[in-house]
Amino acid sequence: MMHFSHLRTMLCAAALAAVAVPAHAQLTIDMTKPSFEPVPIAIVDFAGDPMGGQIAEVIRNDLQNCGLFRSISPGSFIERNINANAAPRFPDWRSIGAQGLVVGQIAQVGGNIKVDFRLWDVVVGQQATGLSFTSQPNNWRRLGHIIADAIYKRVTGEEGYFDSRVAYVSETGSVSNRTKRIAIMDQDGANNRYITDGRTPAVTPRFSPTLQELVYMAFSDNNSPPKVYLQNVDSGRRELLGNFPGMSLSPRFSPDGSRVAMSLSKDGRTNLYEMDLRGQNLRRLTNSPAIDTSPSYSPDGTQIVFNSDRGGSQQLYVMGAGGGGDRRVSFGDGRYATPVWSPRGDYIAFTKITGGSFGIGVMRPDGSGERMLASGFLVEGPTWAPNGRVLMYFSQQPNSGGGAASLQQIDITGRFGRQVPTPTSASDPAWSPLIPQ
Amino acid sequence: MRTIKALTVMAAMAFLAACSSSQQAAVPASTTVTPGSVADFKQNVGDRVYFDTDLSGVRPDGRATLDKQATWLKQYTNYPITVEGKCDERGTREYNLALGERRANAVKQYLIAQGIPASRIQTISYGKERPEVLGSDEGAWARNRVGITVLQ
Numbered sequence: 394m395m396h397f398s399h400l401r402t403m404l405c406a407a408a409l410a411a412v413a414v415p416a417h418a419q420l421t422i423d424m425t426k427p428s429f430e431p432v433p434i435a436i437v438d439f440a441g442d443p444m445g446g447q448i449a450e451v452i453r454n455d456l457q458n459c460g461l462f463r464s465i466s467p468g469s470f471i472e473r474n475i476n477a478n479a480a481p482r483f484p485d486w487r488s489i490g491a492q493g494l495v496v497g498q499i500a501q502v503g504g505n506i507k508v509d510f511r512l513w514d515v516v517v518g519q520q521a522t523g524l525s526f527t528s529q530p531n532n533w534r535r536l537g538h539i540i541a542d543a544i545y546k547r548v549t550g551e552e553g554y555f556d557s558r559v560a561y562v563s564e565t566g567s568v569s570n571r572t573k574r575i576a577i578m579d580q581d582g583a584n585n586r587y588i589t590d591g592r593t594p595a596v597t598p599r600f601s602p603t604l605q606e607l608v609y610m611a612f613s614d615n616n617s618p619p620k621v622y623l624q625n626v627d628s629g630r631r632e633l634l635g636n637f638p639g640m641s642l643s644p645r646f647s648p649d650g651s652r653v654a655m656s657l658s659k660d661g662r663t664n665l666y667e668m669d670l671r672g673q674n675l676r677r678l679t680n681s682p683a684i685d686t687s688p689s690y691s692p693d694g695t696q697i698v699f700n701s702d703r704g705g706s707q708q709l710y711v712m713g714a715g716g717g718g719d720r721r722v723s724f725g726d727g728r729y730a731t732p733v734w735s736p737r738g739d740y741i742a743f744t745k746i747t748g749g750s751f752g753i754g755v756m757r758p759d760g761s762g763e764r765m766l767a768s769g770f771l772v773e774g775p776t777w778a779p780n781g782r783v784l785m786y787f788s789q790q791p792n793s794g795g796g797a798a799s800l801q802q803i804d805i806t807g808r809f810g811r812q813v814p815t816p817t818s819a820s821d822p823a824w825s826p827l828i829p830q
Numbered sequence: 831m832r833t834i835k836a837l838t839v840m841a842a843m844a845f846l847a848a849c850s851s852s853q854q855a856a857v858p859a860s861t862t863v864t865p866g867s868v869a870d871f872k873q874n875v876g877d878r879v880y881f882d883t884d885l886s887g888v889r890p891d892g893r894a895t896l897d898k899q900a901t902w903l904k905q906y907t908n909y910p911i912t913v914e915g916k917c918d919e920r921g922t923r924e925y926n927l928a929l930g931e932r933r934a935n936a937v938k939q940y941l942i943a944q945g946i947p948a949s950r951i952q953t954i955s956y957g958k959e960r961p962e963v964l965g966s967d968e969g970a971w972a973r974n975r976v977g978i979t980v981l982q
Contacts, residue, residue: 569960616954617954619954640955663931700925773922791919791966820923
């Protein structure tokens, strides 16, 4: 059984002195350019320990899967037994088409491992970046993700997102009586584990900013309405979030983790409320006879975007975080749902239903610049990577075909899509922030 | 749908009767149900009403069913009631949970207006989580936009 306690283990990073004289490097990607080729990059198995090959493989997968890099097959490498602390033979790497080269060295230091890595700009023959990390050996996957994040940041200028987790709903069994369990895994699908037992269906998980807690909605054993719960992912201890008559649903943490916004449904009305987690005080945010649901805070915590049918059809509205000042921001054809504010604040992602088709799109917070990124029979529920440049959502097959669901990833340009591997049918992804180091 | 269900029950009973007839020849195969039973409510009154896409207003055909339900429930007062609201798969999960609640509440309010005590009626929404009918065409979706009166 894996625990989150290792999140708090020592993880030290230090800059590695450059072997060659630093100069302006060429190894960059401008993600905003209308077209570009993925950067060919060679990642050598790290030397000094058998886990060096595993760490290199984590880095290769991360960089390959983000769409911006092409990992060159290690079988084609010419220079062997490369010294991680000396300049490589650049012509050997240029001749196999590499623009970037990653090398690393592992050393045992007490009970810890020390991992040094360097990213070489092969085109100009310079070190692009170099860092050293010290941590416990069982953190080797995380070290791989952290190094991949450092490479991503050095080449793109954007923060990485590989050292993060995804909560989702694992779905098994028949469409009409499906088991739905909350699960958590690393962003790349590793370390999958279950948070709820599946006795009653649980859906719509969301991470706290610390990753230590989840909120979600679950049905109960008796016939009473489903409710929102808060659960500690280490201890498994869960608590009912407020005891109201009727259903509570669509929870979301505030950016500072001190509050949870959610919908309460009663007598056919669904309105938004905010609960202060310390005092369990409940504050009403909307008061309409309509359905107001799916709240999501702006990253500075001052505004909330939500879904409402108060105007006759489902649309997106933005209001102040304390309620009030509501204004509609979606004006295109069709119905809009499940808005989520980017952690960078620059976009709101949403589900759009037009005619018989579902799509995933983004718009500016004022509703301008709408762009659709993906579509399908049923695509739903976008969630942002911590860097606000990649989205995950889920795609569901028709019920007539068994209703299997899968997690999908797409970058904000809409160019790089891939299915995220999960052990079972999966829906409702929720991407965590970067894991605190 | 109700007719089809009733026929299925009849066929099953006939099958059971046929299987057991060699040992229990004296028991006649019967399709009658006990008045006041759950089966009576489902077969002879109708336990569900359907809704239009994205709407939660009770339709005229639904009102006729709910009128019959109210009459029956006033005669047989021993059942607590849970109204289940459900939606088709053509909506988002969270919104459909709220829409299912609104549909269940529409049924509840109609029954209250016909004289059933509010204290007797609970509601629960399953959104699109537990479809009644498998299928991904308009016929299946129409059967999944439903409010079901369940007797406890």
